[in-house]
Amino acid sequence: MSQENSRLEYRIGYSRDIHRLGLNRKLMLAGVHIPYPFGEIAHSDGDVIYHALAESILGALALGDLGTHFPDNDPDTENMDSALIVRYVVKLMKEAHYKVNNVDIFVSLESPKLKDYMGQMKYNISFELDIPYDRVSIKAGTNEGVGPVGEKLAVEATSTIMLKSID
Numbered sequence: 060m061s062q063e064n065s066r067l068e069y070r071i072g073y074s075r076d077i078h079r080l081g082l083n084r085k086l087m088l089a090g091v092h093i094p095y096p097f098g099e100i101a102h103s104d105g106d107v108i109y110h111a112l113a114e115s116i117l118g119a120l121a122l123g124d125l126g127t128h129f130p131d132n133d134p135d136t137e138n139m140d141s142a143l144i145v146r147y148v149v150k151l152m153k154e155a156h157y158k159v160n161n162v163d164i165f166v167s168l169e170s171p172k173l174k175d176y177m178g179q180m181k182y183n184i185s186f187e188l189d190i191p192y193d194r195v196s197i198k199a200g201t202n203e204g205v206g207p208v209g210e211k212l213a214v215e216a217t218s219t220i221m222l223k224s225i226d
């Protein structure tokens with residue numbers, strides 16, 4: 060193999076997702092069902108962290124947005140477990156000969172507090188991405204009472220991810 064082909068390559072990806080919150084919907088964050096009277100209103104299970112995460116991988120690979128791969132009018136994806144979306148994108152990543160180096164998530168939510176669920180959320184992401192636990196960062200914050208997140212009408216997440224080529 061030539062030196063050109065074997066050179067390690069890094070690709071960065073970013074995405075954000077937002078969903079409205081509705082009464083009697085499940086609040087799903089990184090595969091964890093968080094007890095709360097309100098949850099994401101969405102075609103799938105609405106897991107904003109998994110959606111931002113999956114789309115950031117697509118971004119790193121320049122493979123378009125999540126809506127192109129999972130149209131929100133597709134009956135097959137109704138109430139879909141968003142872990143399946145992450146697995147689909149991870150498969151595309153492996154086919155492109157990349158793996159995840161590390162990921163940094165930010166979730167914006169006025170309430171409830173997420174600290175009791177952080178360990179499980181990070182574990183789920185490290186499992187889905189097949190990377191060590193200490194390569195997953197999740198930060199959470201409120202929106203200080205302003206905007207749709209601050210008014211408890213929505214939950215938002217961003218994901219920044221670094222991929223590394225494999226041979």
Ligand SMILES: [Zn+2]
Binds near residue numbers: 107
């Ligand atoms: Zn979404």
